[in-house]
Amino acid sequence: MTSVRNRLPQLSGNRWLLGLFTVLLIGACSPKTRWVSNPVNKPAETLTSPKVEVKPVVPPASKVSVISLILPFGLDHIGPGQHYDAISLKKARIAADYYRGFKLALDSLTYAGYNYKLELFDSKDNSAQAHSLAYNPKVRASDLIVGPVFPEDVKAFTSVLTSPRKPIVSPLSPESPSTFKNQNLVTVNPPLDYHAWATAKFINDKIKPQKVFILRSGYSEDNDYIVPFKKAIDSLSGRQIKVISITIVRGQLSALLPQLVKNGQNIFLIPSTNQQFLTVTLHSLDTLNKRYPVTLFGHPSWEHFVFLKAKQMQRLRTHITSADKVDYSLPSTVTFIKSYRNAWHTEPSAYALKGFDEGLYFGRLLAENSIKNWADFNGLHNSFHFEKKPGLGWVNTHVNLLMYTNFELKKAE
Known part of the structure; x- marks a missing residue:
């Protein structure tokens, strides 16, 4: 699990990272995602897709779903004499935004009565680190693995976990699953x-x-x-x-x-x-x-x-x-943006929306013991239609066809 020093070094020009590390310190290792200081002002149901309703339930008390989230935070750039360059900073922002959206989705599901233990791991956008994490007992024992993010890291990570096991979600890369040839892989972005x-x-x-x-x-x-x-x-x-x-x-x-x-x-x-x-x-x-x-x-x-x-x-x-089309006029999208602002005091990026959709979808399936029953899903940013490909895992095949109309892209009829 990612460890963070209690005393943080000065971050030159990277103030936004202070919020990230506060998040890591408070929530990363919590055995269950909980509402803290009321980060969402409205009931969790309003945060879901209009076609995916989350109703309060009372699951068995012993059921705690463990999720390992592997993202390129690049914490090795923090410390004496270290700094983020433009590329590593961009990747850290992607990691932070995706985490925030994913965490908000689990908070919504926790409100509905489910329990989660979310564990964060830093891939550092380093293939050797990703390969090493595949041997980590906590990662291997989790109910769901989400990450790594970038293709070379995914390849290094999945090369270790080739035997049948619980799913490994590739959350952002549209790389063809034939690149990895792993039966456990879930490719969310259509290749x-x-x-x-x-x-x-x-x-x-x-x-x-x-x-x-x-x-x-x-x-x-x-x-x-x-x-x-x-x-x-x-x-x-x-x-x-x-x-x-x-x-x-x-x-x-x-x-x-x-x-x-x-x-x-x-x-x-x-x-x-x-x-x-x-x-x-x-x-x-x-x-x-x-x-x-x-x-x-x-x-x-x-x-x-x-x-x-x-x-x-x-x-x-x-x-x-x-594969992605956000309708900012939908009440569910408006509610999500407001809730995200209240929780994190910043604007959600596309990666935050992706994190929310994927957290909501896989978190719900995981908690209901239906992780391999791939129902269709219409989210805020993504829609999912998964197909099982022999030897390659599950692939989201949903793609929109858009056309320029009134000087903007709209769904083609």
């Missing part, structure tokens, strides 16, 4: 393969085109999307949709003109995440759209690219897949 499949399904079911044009950047990374997309579109359409793949250089699209139509939609897929390539190619595609109507499908990472122009994206009828 890229499922984004490609969702795109192919939408194109096949909703548009039914004769052709799909894939515009390649020439970088090998494009294949991570192209290979599963082509496999999916061939399977879903019975090879009735022709896939035409072409490498685009300096935005030159003239070679495609003989194959385009003017009286219907021309379907394009761009799997690249390279800014220079996208800037040039999207400009050319925007020009082409004046004569040949374009419907564009892009990489899920585009959702976070600030250099993309909403007006241009809307003109190109751009679609993007996403």
